[in-house]
Amino acid sequence: MEAKDRAGREDPVGGAAGEDRGQDRTGGNRAAAIAGSAVRSLVALPPSPAPRFWIAVRAALSIGLPFGLLTLLGHEDIGLQTAAGAFVALFFAGAGAAERAKALPLVGAGLLACAGLGAAFSPWPWLLAVGLVGVAVGASALSFAFRVGPPGPVFFVLSYGLSANVTGVVDGERITDPWVFLAAVTAGSLCSYLLALTPLLRRAERARPARRLRELLPGPWVGVGERELILRIAIVAVAGALVSALLLDPHRAYWTVSAGVAVVGLTPSRGVALTRGLHRTVGTLLGAVLAVALSPLSTIPLALVVLLVLLQFAIEFVVVRNYALALIFITPLVLLITAAATGAVDVVGAAWERVLDTAVGSALAILTGILHRPASAQPDRSAASPTVSQ
Secondary structure (H helix, E strand, O other): OOOEOOOOOEOOOHHHOHHHHOOOOOHHHHHHHHHHHHHHHOOOOOOOOOOOHHHHHHHHHHHHHHHHHHHHOOOHHHHHHHHHHHHHHHOOOOOOHHHHHHHHHHHHHHHHHHHHHHHHHOOOHHHHHHHHHHHHHHHHHHHHHOOOOOOOOHHHHHHHHHHHHHOOEEOOEEOOOHHHHHHHHHHHHHHHHHHHHHHHHOHHHHOOOOOOHHHHOOOOOOOHHHHHHHHHHHHHHHHHHHHHHHHOOHHHHHHHHHHHHHHHOOOOOHHHHHHHHHHHHHHHHHHHHHHHHHHHHHOOHHHHHHHHHHHHHHHHHHOOOOHHHHHHHHHHHHHHHHHHHHOOOOHHHHHHHHHHHHHHHHHHHHHHHHHOOOHHHOOOOOOOOOOOOO
16 A cells, blocks of 8 residues: 555555665665664654544544443443444544445445354364455455555454454353344444544534545455455465464464454565564564553453543554554453453463464564565556555
8 A cells, every 4th residue: 555545544664665665775785774664663653644533532432432331231241242343433534424424334344244254153163264364365355456445454354353252162152142242243333333423513524525435445456566465465364374273272363364464564565564563563562561461450340441442542543653552552452352251361371372473473474575576676567556556
């Protein structure tokens, strides 16, 4: 994807792709420059390309309102499950409200379909792994072909994996009824959708020109850059699923694969993959520490509501400025949701498992960068992809 997408949201680590800009560097000098840029970006906090406050507020309320209301009514378990529906709020965040009204139902349907597959395949580890690869590749192909933009396919993979874990089988019985979970996700998605439309209450927003759905989701069209990204994600998904199934835990494979999908990102660049991999690993490590520190509070239902709201707000407020910083908040958010929904008590063990899974997924994604040729080594293409810059 270009450094700045059509909704005004930029890749926070896009500055590390120097080798793809045709710079006159060779061998060790180029590698050292890329590595140095990646390390420096960990502590960089560039200005936000657009105001993020209200975007972050909507995302936080998408989790907080249904979860908080159901917790007050004594149904905190169902309320927690609605949090998976809040992923809808992360798409087309910088677009106009009238444009979100057209595009988000399709995104929500895709997320719900992935959650449904995860719940259906959960009892069978190998079928779950095959489904994970299918979701990762299929969601990536559709996201790139229709120019969905940030956050890309990663949350479709997370929806699949979270659903499989929350509705998993223990001692011959489901932890959570799949139909109850899917109903809760649907309710959470509807809440996110309605919150995304709240700016339409203002006359100025209603008067704002809105693009047609065909303009918001052009395509399907897959160019050279998109094909490379899909191939790399397919490699990450297959390798990540196999490593998790054979050496780790098949029910953790979704985290390994989602980390790899996120590190591959939206730009076919070795520098971007290295930088995002470093950010993903460091951010997850620090986020795991934060999750362990917050875990005692998460046992108090209303405190968990407040924690998830604050974490979601922080994620959306900083994600376009520093990806590692966002991961510090993303990691405890997902860990606390999963632990509370599945009844897990060993948050410390789960946190370090996530660090290991992230390291594996990030390493796989970085290694796939060898498939990308620097711009200076590629033939000139007059019809470059509008989604992925070369």
